[in-house]
Amino acid sequence: MSVRSCVPSLADSATNTLPSGLGLYIHVPFCLQKCLYCSFYSVTNQPDLYNRYAAAVKEQILRFAERSDIQAQQVHTIFFGGGTPSILGSDLLTRLLKNCFLNFDCAPGLETSLEVNPATVDQAALHELRRAGFNRISIGVQSFDDRELEVLGRVHSAADGIRTVQMARRAGFSNINLDLMYGLPDQDKHKWQESLQQALSLQPEHLSLYELTMEGNTPFAQRYDRGELRLPEEEVVLAMVATTEEMVTAAGLHRYEISNYARPDRKCSHNINYWHNASWLGLGPGAVSSLNGCKIKTISDVECFCQPGANKEERETLDNEAAFRETVVMGLRMIGGIGLEELEKRFAINAISYYGTTLDRLIAHNLVTIEEGRLRLTGQGLLLANTVMAELV
């Protein structure tokens, strides 16, 4: 195999336009401790698996890299997500990233993101990771209130969060995202404003702000069902949403997706590629690839994933209409919506005639609008996104 070495330049990539190449996602399914609300696939206390895991990912990389349809495309973004990728340590992460650079045709200056959790990286590690080629870092701080962090079952403190951001800056990261959650048990509007203010004062280029949701079988959902958790009233959550918009905008960040805010040049290209329902490779247990309209899921079981040769995959192919509808609802997550012409070019379906009166009704109810050839959610529609999407899916 020819070695297509491409160490990305330090320049940050422009991310405003529609991504045309492949995204590459690597799922790292390990965490220090399971957070109480989390329904992601990850396991704890398995450091002996890290090397075998890395070997299995490498195997997957090699297998994909052999495919001619993948060789024909450039990788435009790389994203190490989890779980807690930083738990692997900078050596393993550096090795894995090198494997990606070596085996895929990577665009120059591509966006290369790494998720880290506070208290899992030190200054030295962050320097090494920056030097290895990661140029975007996403820090799961979740809250800047120690009591809230405890309720969530996070392993770190608010101070750990702040320190991690400062260290990342010192390590040379000029594209930092912070994950924060609102609508937490016993949180009021004021407490949320404090957390958010603390986040903004660290001057991140990007913010992901998620409302807490009760998922499936998590300990949180169980406690909630037993009536042991008091979530803020809908009124309060709506007030949080409103204040968020004001504070974040004032800080020079713009909302570009339901839960994502960024400086204009720092939107996350990797995620935008998902919302375009374009093509990407997903490696690691539980990750999903999307290639030529076919979704391929790798088995969500680390043990099984680490068995050499045993790569269990599930495939799902949608017909053109279903893929079209899926693309519409994904696209509506972005504040800028979807370009109708582009959509028609891609699926040979005209959205306006396809949805007919359903769309008329949504427009009449002021939930969506069509402006300058783009279909998008209105302010009201953003709050009722699922109601709208359930009409269009």
Place this chain on the structure above:
Amino acid sequence: MKNIRNFSVVAHIDHGKSTLSDRMIQLCGLVADRDFQDQLLDSMDIERERGITIKSQTVCLPYTAQDGQEYELNLVDTPGHVDFSYEVSRALSSCEGALLLVDAAQGIEAQTLANLYLAMENDLEIVPVINKIDLPAAEPEQVALEIEEDLGLDSEITQQCSAKTGEGVADILEAIVEYLPPPEGDPDLPLEALIFDANYDPYRGTVISVRIMNGTIKPGEQIIFMHNKVEYRVEEVGQFLLPKTKKKSLSAGQIGYIIAGVKTVSDTKPGDTITHKENPCATPLPGFKEVQQVVFSSIYPITSDDYEDLTSALEKLKLNDASLTYQKDSSAALGFGFRCGFLGLLHLEVVQERLEREFDISLILTVPSVKYLVSLQDGKEVVVDNPTYFPDPGTIDYIKEPFIKATILIPERYMGAVMSLCMERRGENTHYHYPMPGRIEFTCELPLAEVIYDFYDKLKSVTQGYGSFDYALIDYRQSDLVKLDILVNSEPVDALSQLTHRQRARERGMKACESLKEEIPRQMFKIDIQAASGGSIFSRTNISALRKDVTAKCYGGDISRKRKLLEKQKAGKKRMKTVGNVEIPQQAFLSVLKSDQ
């Protein structure tokens, strides 16, 4: 013919009829063990899900008895639930004998009695069977005593078994051969075939289940259906082996099926007689007693495009469920539909589910009602089973409502609880006696409207599962009724109206508002719900507007799962009916009648 036995298995609900049928099927080697599944004859999805039998099922068992002779045993497994007693009575009409099962731990219950009486009315020979003797709580001696003393049946021939373990089942097969009589009839007389059931097969037309009383039928012969004199040519006859198996002929005494290319669904009527065109029988067989529907509700397709499909679905379902009645109906809120009569609320639910599953139509059922007799001031009397057509109260002289006589069997200690339940439901004229020490047979006259919904559930809960209940309509009695209207965003919704006793109107109105608040999902605007009667509103509530419905996170790995959730949300919407601008889900219509839990 002397080697044929036709018998039904009858019992109170859950006493193990279908399980015993399983064991007999296996003992006769009709199904390979690897193809076997529990309650094999409960073939409909709803039967398997609910674990109850809804339709009678016939199966033909080839059996070699201990005397070395080959027998043909036609077994009919019947449902035990009170709503389906019509299925039992039709099954009995094709049999000479019955196995009456009694659960060794529960003893005699209300449908044990009801089904025994049915069997006796049909002059059937009865073999009592005490089942579930494997249970730790089994008291077979006690139950044997009850069978002898309370039911007056012959304890000499009473069998004991565990349908679960199979113990005693071989002896039951011998007892069937020994104690039940073979059919009578003459294969050389003119053909008399009683239609006792039917099923529609889209490829072959109606598959007709018959009991041949006299004569012989073969493929190629011309037959006529006596009620409407239509003529068909027999394509195939056969027996209910598993799977059903083609035979050269069916003759007097046998149970089997006929396929004759009958595509006009209404030609086949359970209870009708089939005879030959040449040399017909003189008169049809007596057929079946008309059933009385007790609960009425209107069915509407959720999408009005489905109306045609619903029409043909009802016709086909009626073939397989002779106890259902329907006629055209329309509603201001819901458009065109059908007013249907049911034997009870379980029957109603079953019909709804079968229409949805077997015919793939989403339906709305309106609030169920009983049939009232309304005497007008001008001397006329009108029958009202639909609140929509309730006359202007100013023109009404008086109203009568149907009463039932309930027979309730309970251990003595629950007497107080059952008495107060009946009083709460406007019961009158209570009596009781002790058929056995410690057991009470309690009778009470109650308005039918008070028992249709959840009386049985309530009875079960106040008696910790020990109470059982059977009922029969007795008469109509004068009653003070009012129409209760429900207004959604100030618009009355005719499909949510109900007739109720004046004293219960307020309570029911409040209850209806609460149930609707529970069942109607929040929508983009506030929804007012009011209960009113005669123009005065006496209960109100509202559903606040939906203000937030959004998924926070959705990235590459979640897309499929999130899409499926949205699709589910979409499918849920499809099952709602838009009334005015409010989307009302299917279950809301029935919830209005549910009493507090």
